[in-house]
Amino acid sequence: MSQAGKSVEAQKGLEVRASIRPHSLWEFYRFSYVLGLRSLSRRHAKSVAALFLEPCNYWRNIEIPAVLNHLRVQPGEHVLDVGSPKLPSLFLSHRVGANVRATDLFPYFFEEYSHYLARLGKPAGDGGYQMEVQDARSLAYPDRHFEKAYAISVLEHIEDEGDTRAIREIARVLKPGGVCCLTVPFASRYYESTISKELYYRKPVDGKPVFYERHYDSEALWRRLLAPSGLRVEKVEYFGERWISFEHLYSSFPRLLRILLAPWGPLFSKMFLYRLREESSGTAKMALVVLRKDDVSRS
Numbered sequence: 001m002s003q004a005g006k007s008v009e010a011q012k013g014l015e016v017r018a019s020i021r022p023h024s025l026w027e028f029y030r031f032s033y034v035l036g037l038r039s040l041s042r043r044h045a046k047s048v049a050a051l052f053l054e055p056c057n058y059w060r061n062i063e064i065p066a067v068l069n070h071l072r073v074q075p076g077e078h079v080l081d082v083g084s085p086k087l088p089s090l091f092l093s094h095r096v097g098a099n100v101r102a103t104d105l106f107p108y109f110f111e112e113y114s115h116y117l118a119r120l121g122k123p124a125g126d127g128g129y130q131m132e133v134q135d136a137r138s139l140a141y142p143d144r145h146f147e148k149a150y151a152i153s154v155l156e157h158i159e160d161e162g163d164t165r166a167i168r169e170i171a172r173v174l175k176p177g178g179v180c181c182l183t184v185p186f187a188s189r190y191y192e193s194t195i196s197k198e199l200y201y202r203k204p205v206d207g208k209p210v211f212y213e214r215h216y217d218s219e220a221l222w223r224r225l226l227a228p229s230g231l232r233v234e235k236v237e238y239f240g241e242r243w244i245s246f247e248h249l250y251s252s253f254p255r256l257l258r259i260l261l262a263p264w265g266p267l268f269s270k271m272f273l274y275r276l277r278e279e280s281s282g283t284a285k286m287a288l289v290v291l292r293k294d295d296v297s298r299s
Helices: 003-019 025-038 045-053 060-071 087-096 110-119 162-173 218-229 246-251 255-272 278-283
Strands: 078-082 099-104 129-133 146-152 174-185 191-195 210-215 232-241 273-276 286-292
Touching: 025 045, 025 060, 025 087, 025 110, 045 255, 060 087, 060 146, 060 174, 060 232, 060 255, 060 286, 078 087, 078 162, 087 099, 087 110, 087 129, 110 129, 146 162, 162 174, 162 218, 174 210, 174 218, 218 286, 232 278, 246 255, 255 273, 273 278
Parallel strands: 078 099, 078 146, 099 129, 146 174
Antiparallel strands: 174 286, 191 210, 232 273, 232 286
């Protein structure tokens, strides 16, 4: 392609991206409320109640709008959700018009989201939204299949070298020019936390706790995720808490109080969570990364 042709194509791409309206947290909550009203049923009362009370939790109120807006998904694009909270995937399919593969290691969400799809007038397995069991460490998709991919607080939970294997798989299935956005816990120094109860597919053996998640620092983020991906780093953003550790305080509240406070979640997130400057990343608790797969044919 000539240099002039590249410039014209690049300009068109910039115009398309500029025309994509950003998604607000309120838009996402409104979608959840409408979905809840359409999905009312005794059988799914608990999950529908969650659509009204807490579409996003404390950190997701920051993560989900940020991920959606960094991805800039367009109608008709093929999008891969890697083990993330599932409501954003349905939002992208129903509101944006993307072709979404909603995946996880277990089919825990299949029945619930089949119900939502039916109430939205879309049969399960519809081309615009497909639910699949996939292991992020070994995705069953061909190379260069998706324009966009995302993992919201997922990779940190994959034990051993699973996070590195997963990011390599995500890079493999991205098309040239494709974008990946992910969020992970962050800390001034890398550490791993464990849990003493059954978690997903892992159970404590002989009373020994099992791996729960990593908290990356800058070195671990680069070594375990960014460098192995082979993708170009477009952006790294850091988020933390101001004034107090409200997350820790909130988790200490009795369950009934947390339920009563759930509708006020967006207010708490706005009050206590904020984006940090890079030089202040040492106090960050979450990192958001945007990666792009370069089109080598244009080099």
